[in-house]
Amino acid sequence: MSSVTVRVPAKVNVQLSVGPLREDGYHDLVNVFHAVSIFDDVVARESDSITVAVTGDWADLVPVDDTNLAVQAARALAKHAGVCYGADLVIHKAIPVAGGMAGGSADAAAALVACNELWGLRLPAEDLMRLAADLGSDVPFSLMGGTALGTGRGELLTELPTTGTxxxxxxxxxxxxxxxxxxxxxxxxxxxxxxxxxxxxxxxxxxxxxxxxxxxxxxxxxxxxxxxxxxxxxxxxxxxxxxxxxxxxxxxxxxxxxxxxxxxxxxxxxxxxxxxxxxxxxxxxxxxxxxxxxxxxxx
Missing domain, CATH: 3.30.70.890 (GHMP kinase, C-terminal domain)
Structure with missing residues (x-):
């Protein structure tokens, strides 16, 4: 497989309750996530190294170096799997950058799914969720989607039932x-x-x-x-x-x-x-x- 494209949604928090500051510097949260139909597409292509490029309305605001969360996600996946594969990542941005809609987290989640498929790793969803939680509090929900209750620092998810749209x-x-x-x-x-x-x-x-x-x-x-x-x-x-x-x-x-x-x-x-x-x-x-x-x- 020479390339994989993954679509990932933005989120809105319909409830975000901020509790005590923990010793690790995070706050305890009750966070009701709701995935919405504003999407980034992340394309992963075969390569000898891990790189990233960005297109779209918000492209000028996205880093294309090692601070990019999608790059960090691909490297974390390779390390976890014990492989030395590479991927050229291209992010087509529609989710606002630094806008409170989990744009960077969405791209990290997409990179995990895309590289898992591109590299033929076949890691289970549970492994990807653990890697996602290490990358950021919102990344697990970007993998999951739907509507969910997030606790801890937001990474502990329980799916919530919803009706309609x-x-x-x-x-x-x-x-x-x-x-x-x-x-x-x-x-x-x-x-x-x-x-x-x-x-x-x-x-x-x-x-x-x-x-x-x-x-x-x-x-x-x-x-x-x-x-x-x-x-x-x-x-x-x-x-x-x-x-x-x-x-x-x-x-x-x-x-x-x-x-x-x-x-x-x-x-x-x-x-x-x-x-x-x-x-x-x-x-x-x-x-x-x-x-x-x-x-x-x-x-």
Whole structure:
């Protein structure tokens, strides 16, 4: 096999509850992930070394050196399998970079799946999930897709039942936000250190997902990192309010931001919102999507 193409989705956090800071520097989380139909495609071609190139709207923001998470994923896989194979990786970007939608994590997950297939390793999903967890907290969910509850630092996943399809509009900001910076700002803004409690999944939110009720889900969206993202990027408040005024059922910063996510009635509502938002908010681009969608998938 000379090349493999893997498609991998973006995610939105419909609940992100941030608990105590752990001794390892991470926070305990309750993280309800939802995969949506904004995709990166990662192509892996036979090579003597591991390299990466990037195309697409966000290509200028993606590193093409050893700091690229897809490169790190391919090397981790080769080391785990005890092989010296190479791969030329080409990432076709549609997921925003540093936008709170797991773009880098998605590419790492895709690289694991693509190289596992390209090199004929046939490693089981359990092995790939363990490698994914070592690469980053969001990488396991990018492999899994669908809708899932993430605990620990987000890497311990339990699949959640959902009914039907949820429709979204996303507003992408100019520039990104550093995830560590947003967590640090979250800690700074909290009057009392977040020790001594354990966040829990919202029962109403889980029921809304299970019942396929977008109105109930819109009322339950929550993100403990949102105040920190707004503190670092005040213009996001304008974007969120514009979406609410345009009829969004729910409005939230996705993950550590700065992408804003709007839950809507249906695909037509998503399209109308995507068209209207740029006239009312300081954003770079909009996109419509639906979820849940599968995780990293070989095309």
């Amino acid at each position: 949820f429709h979204w509009t996303f507003a992408m900001a100019d520039g990104g936000l550093s995830t560590p910076s947003v967590y640090a700002e979250c800690d700074r803004l909290r009057a009392t250190p977040s020790r001594g409690f354990w966040p829990e999944a919202d029962a109403g939110l889980l029921a809304a997902l299970r019942d396929g009720d977008p109105h109930a889900l819109g009322r339950c969206l929550s993100n403990d990192l949102q105040p920190a993202a707004l503190s670092l990027r005040p213009a996001l408040a304008v974007t969120l309010e514009a979406g609410r005024r345009l009829g969004a059922l729910g409005a939230i910063v996705s993950g550590s931001g700065p992408t804003c996510a709007f839950l809507v009635e249906d695909a037509a509502h998503a399209a109308r919102l995507a068209q209207a938002l740029p006239e009312r908010a300081p954003i770079r681009a909009t996109a419509t999507a639906h979820g849940p969608t599968p995780g990293a998938t070989i095309l």
